[in-house]
Amino acid sequence: xxxxxxxxxxxxxxxxxxxxxMRPYFIEEFGNASSIHHHGQNTRAAVERAxxxxxxxxGCRPSEIVFTSGGTEGDNLAIFGMAKAGDHVITSTMEHHxxxxxxxxxxxxxxxxxxxPVDGRGLxxxxxxxxxxxxxxxxxxxxxxxxxxxVVQPVAEIGRIAKEAxxxxxxxxxxxxxxxxIDVKEIGCDLLSISGHKMHAPQGTGVLYVRKGTLIEPLxxxxxxxxxxxxxTENVPGIVALGKAAEIARTGLNDGxxxxxxxxxxxxxxxxxxxxxxxxxxxxxxxxVLTTTNIHFDHIEGEALVIALxxxxxxxxxxxxxxxxxxxxxHVLTAMGLPADQARASLRFSLGKQTTESDVNFALDIIPExxxxxxxxxxxxxxxxxxxxxxxxx
Amino acid sequence: MLQNETIAVAMSGGVDSSTVAxxxxxxxxxxxxLTAQLWNQRRLAGKPGMPEQVHGRCCSIDDVYDARRxxxxxxxxxxxxxxxxxxEQDVVRPFVAEYLSGRTPIPCSLCNNHLKxxxxxxxxxxxxxxKIATGHYARIEFDETDQRxxxxxxxxxxxxxxxxxxxxxxxxxxxxxxxxxxxxxLDVRAKARELGLKIAEKPDSQEICFVPGGxxxxxxxxxxxxxxxxxxxTSGELVTTNGEVIGEHHGIHNxxxxxxxxxxxxTGNPLYVLQINGAERKVTVGSGDELMSQTLRARKLxxxxxxxxxxxxxxxxxxxxRHEPADATIVADGSEVMATFDVPQRAITPGQAVxxxxxxxxxxxxxxx
Numbered sequence: 168x169x170x171x172x173x174x175x176x177x178x179x180x181x182x183x184x185x186x187x188x189m190r191p192y193f194i195e196e197f198g199n200a201s202s203i204h205h206h207g208q209n210t211r212a213a214v215e216r217a218x219x220x221x222x223x224x225x226g227c228r229p230s231e232i233v234f235t236s237g238g239t240e241g242d243n244l245a246i247f248g249m250a251k252a253g254d255h256v257i258t259s260t261m262e263h264h265x266x267x268x269x270x271x272x273x274x275x276x277x278x279x280x281x282x283x284p285v286d287g288r289g290l291x292x293x294x295x296x297x298x299x300x301x302x303x304x305x306x307x308x309x310x311x312x313x314x315x316x317x318v319v320q321p322v323a324e325i326g327r328i329a330k331e332a333x334x335x336x337x338x339x340x341x342x343x344x345x346x347x348x349i350d351v352k353e354i355g356c357d358l359l360s361i362s363g364h365k366m367h368a369p370q371g372t373g374v375l376y377v378r379k380g381t382l383i384e385p386l387x388x389x390x391x392x393x394x395x396x397x398x399x400t401e402n403v404p405g406i407v408a409l410g411k412a413a414e415i416a417r418t419g420l421n422d423g424x425x426x427x428x429x430x431x432x433x434x435x436x437x438x439x440x441x442x443x444x445x446x447x448x449x450x451x452x453x454x455x456v457l458t459t460t461n462i463h464f465d466h467i468e469g470e471a472l473v474i475a476l477x478x479x480x481x482x483x484x485x486x487x488x489x490x491x492x493x494x495x496x497x498h499v500l501t502a503m504g505l506p507a508d509q510a511r512a513s514l515r516f517s518l519g520k521q522t523t524e525s526d527v528n529f530a531l532d533i534i535p536e537x538x539x540x541x542x543x544x545x546x547x548x549x550x551x552x553x554x555x556x557x558x559x560x561x
Numbered sequence: 562m563l564q565n566e567t568i569a570v571a572m573s574g575g576v577d578s579s580t581v582a583x584x585x586x587x588x589x590x591x592x593x594x595l596t597a598q599l600w601n602q603r604r605l606a607g608k609p610g611m612p613e614q615v616h617g618r619c620c621s622i623d624d625v626y627d628a629r630r631x632x633x634x635x636x637x638x639x640x641x642x643x644x645x646x647x648x649e650q651d652v653v654r655p656f657v658a659e660y661l662s663g664r665t666p667i668p669c670s671l672c673n674n675h676l677k678x679x680x681x682x683x684x685x686x687x688x689x690x691x692k693i694a695t696g697h698y699a700r701i702e703f704d705e706t707d708q709r710x711x712x713x714x715x716x717x718x719x720x721x722x723x724x725x726x727x728x729x730x731x732x733x734x735x736x737x738x739x740x741x742x743x744x745x746x747l748d749v750r751a752k753a754r755e756l757g758l759k760i761a762e763k764p765d766s767q768e769i770c771f772v773p774g775g776x777x778x779x780x781x782x783x784x785x786x787x788x789x790x791x792x793x794x795t796s797g798e799l800v801t802t803n804g805e806v807i808g809e810h811h812g813i814h815n816x817x818x819x820x821x822x823x824x825x826x827x828t829g830n831p832l833y834v835l836q837i838n839g840a841e842r843k844v845t846v847g848s849g850d851e852l853m854s855q856t857l858r859a860r861k862l863x864x865x866x867x868x869x870x871x872x873x874x875x876x877x878x879x880x881x882x883r884h885e886p887a888d889a890t891i892v893a894d895g896s897e898v899m900a901t902f903d904v905p906q907r908a909i910t911p912g913q914a915v916x917x918x919x920x921x922x923x924x925x926x927x928x929x930x
Contacts, residue, residue: 467687468684468687470642470643470684471642471684471687471688474593474640474642474684474688475687475688475689477638477640478567478593478638478688478689479689493598493641493642493643493645494642494643495643540687540689541687544683544686544687545683545687546683
């Protein structure tokens with residue numbers, strides 16, 4: 168069976184060039200980057216080259232890059248490394264759980280947290296952030312691009328507000344990296360996290376940008392790695408891979424390949440809207456990354472649609488998986504004011520560098536018929552059909 | 562049966578449903594494994610009377626893990642599907658409401674009617690499976706003469722679950738497979754071993770899946786507290802059949818007909834709950850002899866082997882899960898049925914189901930009024 172993958176916001180496949188770049192660092196170049204001998208020197212050089220590459224993607228100095236195990240660690244390091252008991256923290260209701268649940272834990276540890284709302288398009292209003300400021304505010308954490316809707320937040324405006332108030336600003340840029348240009352100076356952030364596997368590097372890799380002069384408490388204690396900001400032997404193959412992926416990501420923003428993915432996404436989205444009735448785009452009207460679209464297919468369960476599509480070879484996603492693997496309604500969509508049934512009827516399609524036009528056409532071939540079958544068997548849809556007939560008779 | 566037709570297997574992570582999946586797989590069917598997440602066991606964990614942590618129960622992470630491992634070993638696609646909302650609405654809420662109005666509910670029948678063979682079957686069909694297979698001990702056959710689907714007792718009498726399945730419609734039966742209905746539990750375990758299933762020795766689960774420890778009164782307290790509702794005051798008098806008040810009770814939901822323990826009164830002869838009057842919050846108690854009655858009225862009937870009850874019929878009627886079906890005559894009375902037993906039966910309990918059998922065949926059933 169043909170399999171098409173459109174869940175790149177969950178994880179993305181390694182690019183062959185990335186695999187090639189990291190391959191020597193398993194057997195030939197295996198040294199511990201902290202070792203003083205030849206082997207250590209070689210891997211240290213590779214780590215520092217990767218650091219420069221990531222710094223170039225983010226517009227910062229290499230010394231401001233801290234390698235982590237991924238987006239969750241970066242978010243946690245930013246939050247728990249900055250906020251202490253008694254501090255006030257501002258975040259939003261549509262953050263990734265890595266930030267949201269971290270902030271809930273901060274509350275338990277004696278911090279106060281303000282969760283600013285988002286509007287119907289999924290956008291945070293910077294004036295809400297400004298209004299939430301207090302004397303005790305230590306940190307603002309607002310994501311750059313949302314993982315479910317792709318909506319891009321006005322982070323530069325929030326950065327200005329943070330700077331004026333002399334408050335630290337962290338942004339989770341996991342879903343932005345490689346999809347939109349990132350310049351930490353333009354954003355005005357002190358901390359920014361990215362994840363390797365969302366940009367075609369391996370799982371278990373990531374970066375936290377920490378602006379020079381920002382004193383951050385580490386999460387782990389151990390050696391003096393990463394300028395005492397992240398103890399633990401460097402994941403050299405992963406770091407090398409992330410460096411390569413960052414280089415490819417930077418090129419992709421300028422050579423038209425991301426723009427091409429945007430055209431594919433727009434085609435997918437507009438054809439779904441044209442071929443299927445009672446659907447709509449979540450986050451429409453807001454700026455969005457070019458690779459993501461989140462669509463509500465009214466009167467059905469998104470969970471059943473995801474499974475039905477998977478059984479036909481198309482991998483997409485809905486909501487967030489709970490511990491058992493069952494789907495729970497998305498907190499992002501409910502935060503945007505979507506009714507629970509519409510939130511449950513929403514699917515996320517996220518494209519990656521491997522996505523082709525033929526993949527999009529494959530998806531467009533199976534989505535309308537699959538939605539039709541689900542609706543035909545949906546009690547809600549049947550009731551609706553009856554009421555439509557009745558009103559037609561009237 | 563067509564070999565390329567997809568069958569959804571409802572997998573709980575236990576021996577029975579795992580064996581069903583393995584057997585159908587061995588027969589070469591196209592399968593998809595589904596586990597319905599019905600109740601979040603953590604919801605009430607840690608509340609008074611509720612365990613801190615829940616392991617090895619239906620819908621627990623351990624059981625989902627087992628089900629997923631079986632599916633992986635069999636090489637079939639597997640999904641956990643969320644039916645928590647429907648379960649709460651159609652099983653948990655009615656369960657609580659029934660107790661609070663003085664009846665003794667059977668959540669398993671409601672779950673079969675509303676979840677497994679309704680919303681789960683619909684979802685199975687939506688994703689492309691025309692039939693659902695479960696590990697129930699009951700048999701389904703098609704009667705060519707009457708052109709009706711029949712539900713029959715499972716071959717293993719000690720495991721027979723047909724009592725809990727009386728609510729299935731012809732449509733549901735036509736789309737359901739009970740592959741182990743013709744087997745004994747011992748043989749199912751042997752089959753599981755033969756098919757190399759790692760869970761072949763896993764112990765059975767017996768109690769109500771969402772009531773940890775089986776203490777339903779504590780569950781009701783914890784559930785209402787969590788929903789932000791207070792337990793309605795249903796306390797009242799304990800009376801004898803003569804109307805004599807012999808004590809007080811703390812709430813009718815603590816009682817079930819036939820109960821002997823926990824009445825809070827000491828008398829010379831053993832006393833049993835005879836009747837619970839929800840409206841007057843009165844619990845009538847009496848001797849074991851007074852617990853016997855010869856008739857019952859059943860409501861909300863579902864007929865399986867017949868379209869409806871036209872004339873009086875001789876049947877065996879089963880009034881609770883662990884009841885030896887007893888000879889009775891049933892007569893239609895409007896939308897209800899009157900059953901008269903040949904010999905009086907002990908503790909006929911409102912809220913329980915009565916299921917009518919002719920031989921091994923389920924004629925139909927209803928809820929005891």
